[in-house]
Amino acid sequence: MAHEAGSLNDIRAVLGNDIAVQSYRDGTRPFPDGAVIARLAYKYVPSEENNAIFGQAQSFVPGAPTNAQFSVKDAQRYADTGGWGFGQFEDGKPNRSAALMETCYPCHARAPTKDDFVFTHYTP
C-alpha cells in the first residue's frame, strides 16, 4: 500500500499472485514469467467521520476507486517493455487506449534496474 500524492493523489493497495509474492519474499529478480502484480487505487480523501470523532484532521481513507492496473510478466511476449505487459481497468472494464498504454513502460523503466521495473517494495 502507498499514498501517491501529486496529481494522482490516491491511496493504493498492491497485490500479487503467488508467483509475484514468492518472488517478493525471496528477493528473486527479475520476476519469473507468470508473476502478476495488481495495483488498486482510490481517491485519497479525509474521513470526515473519524476526524469528527477524534477532533482533528488525522484520518485519510480510500474514496472513489480511480482505476486498477496490472503488470503481467512474460519475458518473451513483452520483450519490448522489460518483460512486462501492462493493463488498466476502469469500472471493471479494460481501457484499451493505445495512447494510455504507451505511458506505462516509459515510467516503469525509470525504476532501479535491480527492481525489475517495479516500484513497489515488499513490506513484511
Next chain:
Amino acid sequence: MAHEAGSLNDIRAVLGNDIAVQSYRDGTRPFPDGAVIARLAYKYVPSEENNAIFGQAQSFVPGAPTNAQFSVKDAQRYADTGGWGFGQFEDGKPNRSAALMETCYPCHARAPTKDDFVFTHYTP
C-alpha cells in the same frame, strides 16, 4: 487501508477473516461471533527512491512496522467491551499490558453505533 496522521502517523492495512469480510460485503451489523479484523500498521514515510525518480515529493510508503492489532468478536465473552476482544502484537509478540488494553474499547466506543465499534468501512 488508510493513512492515520497525527501522533500515530502510520499507513495501515486492514484485513478480515472470511466472517468479517462477508459481513462487510453484506453490510451485516453487528458483526457475528467469530469475525476477526486485523490492522497492520507501519510508519508513514516518504519513498526517497520514488521521489528522486519523479522529481517531486509524491510517494509515501510503509516504513518500519509499528504494531499489529486484532479485534475478535464474541458477543458473550467480551460483553463488557461491545462484544469485541482486542489485542496488540509488536515484533510478533503480544503486548499484554493491562494499561494498553484499557485504551482499546473507550476509543472504539466512539465509532458510530451503526458501525458496531469498528472504524474501518468497506471499499469495494
